[in-house]
Amino acid sequence: MASLVLTSTSFCPSFRTPGDAKPTKGIRKSNIACKITSDQTDQQSSSTSSPRKYDRRDVLLGLGGLYGMAGLSTVNGPLASAAPIQAPDLSKCHLPDDVPPTVHVECCPPVAPKIIDYTPPAHIPSKLRVRLPAHTLDKEYIDKYNIAMERMRALPDDDPRSFTQQAMVHCAYCNGAYDQIGFPDINIQVHNCWLFLPFHRWQLYFYERILGSLINDPTFALPFWNWDHPEGMRMPDIFADPTSSLYDENRNPNHQPPVVVDLDYTKGADDPTIDDKQQIIHNLSIMYRQVVTPKTAELFFGLPYRAGDQPNPGMGALERMPHNNLHIWGGNPNNPNNEDLGHFYSSGRDPLFYSLHANVDRIWNIWKTLPGDKRTDFSDSDWLETSFVFYDEKKQLVRVKVKDAVDTRLLGYTYEKRPLPWLNCKPESRKAKVTTTASNILVPSARAVEKKVTTPLTAFPLMLDNPISTVVPRPKKRRSKKEKDDAEEVLIIKGVEFEETLSVSFAVYVNDEDQTETIRPDNSEFAGSFTSVPSGKKDSHEKTKTDVLFAITELLEDLDAEDDDTVVVTLVPRNEVGKVKIDGIKIELRS
Ligand code: C2O
Secondary structure, three states: OOOOOOOHHHOOOOOOOOOOOOOOHHHHHOOOOOOOOOOOOHHHHOOOOOOOOOOHHHOEEEEOOOOOOOOOOOOOOOOOOOOOOOOOOHHHOOOOOOOOOOOOOOOOOOOOOOEEEOOOOOOOOOOOEEEOEHHHOOHHHHHHHHHHHHHHHHOOOOOOOOHHHHHHHHHHHHOOOOEEOOEEEEEOOOOOOOOHHHHHHHHHHHHHHHHHHHOOOOOOOOOEOOOOOHHHOEOOHHHHOOOOOOOOOOOOHHHOOOOEOOOOOOOOOOOOOOOHHHHHHHHHHHHHHHHHOOOOHHHHHEOOOOOOOOOOOEEOHHHHHHHHHHHHHHOOOOOOOOOOOOOHHHHOOOHHHHHHHHHHHHHHHHHHHOOOOOOOOOOOHHHHOOEEEEEOOOOOEEEEEHHHHOOOOOOOEEEOOOOOHHHHOOOEOHHHHHHHHOOOOOOOOHHHHHHHOOOOOOOOOEEOOOOEEEEEEOOOOOOOHHHHHHOEEEEEEEEEEEEOOOOOEEEEEEOOOOOOOOOOOOEOOEEEEEEOOOOOOOOOOOEEEEEEEEEOHHHHHHOOOOOOOEEEEEEEEEEOOOOOEEOEEEEEEEO
16 A cells, blocks of 8 residues: 555546646546556446445336425525524523533533624735645644644633634534524524535634644644545544644544545445545545536535524535545544544544645635636625634634635635646546446446336335435426536435434435446446434434535536436435435526
8 A cells, every 4th residue: 555656647647737726627628537547447446345335236216206396596696685694692502402412512612701803904914824735744843733732732621712612612503502693493503504614714714823822823824634635635644643632532443544535435334345546536536526516606615594594404515525524434433423523513622623624625715716607605695794703812702704704815824736636537427438348238228227217106205225216307408508507407305304413324326327336436427425424412313404416517418418308316325224314306407
């Protein structure tokens, strides 16, 4: 494994070194997928023994899932109902509603006598803090970061700057310690909605400033875990040294460096048949699918969540995958709740959490530089005016708004430019591969599959206890380039319901034509997966319900399905099989 040189050039042949600079249209349009070198073949990665994979022949085919779906309104526009979520009232903070009862955890911060409103600087500061990849830090930087963490850990628990309190910030906003202002029966939940990216940006901002102040170094910048680059696709060494203040023992012992991270990880799904190189190709393909493919704010950030709304309307692409998978991959499965990273209440106790999120934050910046008119922040005032409160490095309580976080330079920091090898790692259709690499495998045509569907109907809603396939009609076929630019074709898995305490997972395939081999993330047929990070009560069986969205315009082009009236959607349960209820499946055009 050590001999594997993790350079991006070995994966994507047309890879250049543009750094994070604006990629050209040519790069985005590039149809070059991750290639593996001639000493390895595609077939090697297809395994029949993987625990999370089902025999394709077990797939049930059925029709349905098309009823009762009023179109969700599109809100990525200036129209707004003037109902932004407001910063919580700390004096009303209570024990978190959504933590396992076996765990006693308090996450309320101290109450402050006054709140300061954050005012952004008038200009971008001339000197920015530069966040660097965690695997490239020099000794001086690592020492500095270690000392800052040591001091943060040494602060008394009731000091709002202490590491304990930093972890509680996440618990409070994510596990139901705050009620919405004006809606005392509804919790604030910053995940699974359009607040995911800005909330964590603000949390990291204060965390970084506090660390800097503890070492009297205002230039201190939080390193990011560069998990989107082959060289960064493992737990960074600085976090894995047991003598370091950056260490956390509550991590998966089997995922210590140099184990390559699986950006599509599902609990317990370690697959020894996938070698490092294949894993890296899968990861780069996932990055392409989750960052290049979603071209609108709604698809990238998540669905609107306004005052009075129930939590968890729906995640954006980056939160769903790989963010959630990284949490599950990092937590220790031997702990009762996969702590620390594997449960929201405990995530902030792992210093790795902040670097994991720094990369999420960095990719928000990168996404906006990719080609496409709609790759912008929301202009909806309910998003822009949403507020949170955090303690700063002077122990002052500060109220911040989402609108002041959209430009990181105004927050005083930026990211070191790094190569983005995944820009060239567009998944490829299996159809082409199978027919060219294994002529003895019979590939039925789409029509053949549709014929099969005339077998008994699968009625929605259903419990996902087996892989299921269903034919879903498209609103319009053969759309022009302009129509495609105007509206994305979106596959919506409606009303996905499960107990909040579980980490459920299922994969979604499109036009998976009864293949004999497993669909992988570098296949266009792999639309993505859904993996939840638990946040709920262990004994209450409280359920959460959400929609899961997949952008499929480009995917259908790659599958040569432009002329088809319908697509075949397959859902494959991977964890907590039989514990997810699905209300239906629909395809909509959304602008
Ligand atoms: Cu607030 Cu990565 O979770």
